[in-house]
Amino acid sequence: MKNTKPYQPSHSYVVILAGGEDNNFWPISRSNYPKQFLDILNTGETLIQATLRRFQEFIPTENIYVITLEDYIPIVTEQLPKLAQENIISEPERKNTAASITYISSKLNQLDKDANLIVAPADHIIGDEKTFQDNCKNGLHFTAKYDVLLTLGIEATHPDSKYGYIHFGHEIVGDEDVLEVYQFIEKPDVDTSRMFLEAGNILWNSGVFIWKVSALLQAMAEFQPSIFQLFDKVKRSLNTSIERSVIKQVYQKCASISIEYAIMEYARNVYVIPSNFKWNDLGTWTHAYERFQKDSLSNAMNDSNIIAKDSSNCVIQSHDKKLFVIGGVHDLIIVNTPDALMVCHKNKESEVKEYFNAVKQEKGNSYL
Secondary structure, eight states, X not given: OOOOOOOXXXXXXXXXXXXXXXXXXXXXXXXXXXGGGSOTXXXXXXXXXXHHHHHHTTSOGXXXXXXXXXXXXXXXXXHOTTSOGGGEEEESSOOHHHHHHHHHHHHHHHHOTTOEEEEEESSOEESSHHHHHHXXXXXXXXXXXXOOEEEEEEXXXXXXXXXXXXXXXXXXXXXXXXXXXXXXXXXXXXXXXXXXXXXXXXXXXXXXXXXEHHHHHHHHHHHOHHHHHHHXXXXXXXXXXXXXXXXXXXXXXXXXXXXXXXXXXXXXXEEEEEEOSOEEOOOXXXXXXXXXXXXXXXXXXXXXXXXXXXXXXXXXXXXSSSOEEEESOBSEEEEEOSSOXXXXXXXXXXXXXXXXXXXXXXXXXXXX
């Protein structure tokens, strides 16, 4: 990686996207307390706390925002006590990331016409944080100069339909860390993913974006005019006492679409910084397993009150005080909470959402 380039902290901002609900970590992740608010890897800090800390090291805290569902505001306030209340933005309902990002961009554009924004999910795991931070700084340097949409790209190691793919081209003269993007493909099927991988010049989309808010709003106006116009009509009400009431009306009319499908697949001014920090979007228990400490038989256990005999390659996570004894099992995911226990084979992990839906159908919302 080249030397870190200068950027302007006073015009640099972060928004942490924290409104998502993910059933893949049920039963420890619940509808009223999803994974971004959990210490899934037993590190001593929740995922959103780690995300905030990472950015506080190079972005002023007053320039960091969290956007989340209205129901989660008390959790965010409790977990991030150093974040000003006005920096915790409430969404009246889930409308996916295009709405969230257009909302915060519209707010910031009223406060700072030169605002340069990093967009980051609250629930990703980042290793080698200095490299990540240097990538972000270089990205801020590049996007401050040009009206572009920039993402951080991760080396694609295997076909995976859960990720977006970035087909990249030449280096940008004078900004050798940045590559032009030929094509941005969001979540292709496995066969297409394999084809991309074999062709080369492919990165995964990390979900971390950097751009001037003016460039983002310009792209939304071009590719998603109906969403753009909803927010543009109320822009003078943002950062005022009536913001929440007008945003509630906007969200009622707003389409639900991700930022990738909304603009990244269509825009021609997309660029990427290839990044080699360790990255995990923590989408499944298997993804988490890769980051857990393990015993001599590769069992990932989170509690000293768990005893595993003649068992290997298991995820064993217990969240109550009872003694937990596992014997003669292999390649299982076992998750215990005070009111629910889930056991499934690792190769059935993709069906966790089906188990979740079965619980909802047969038991109602009590365990969700």
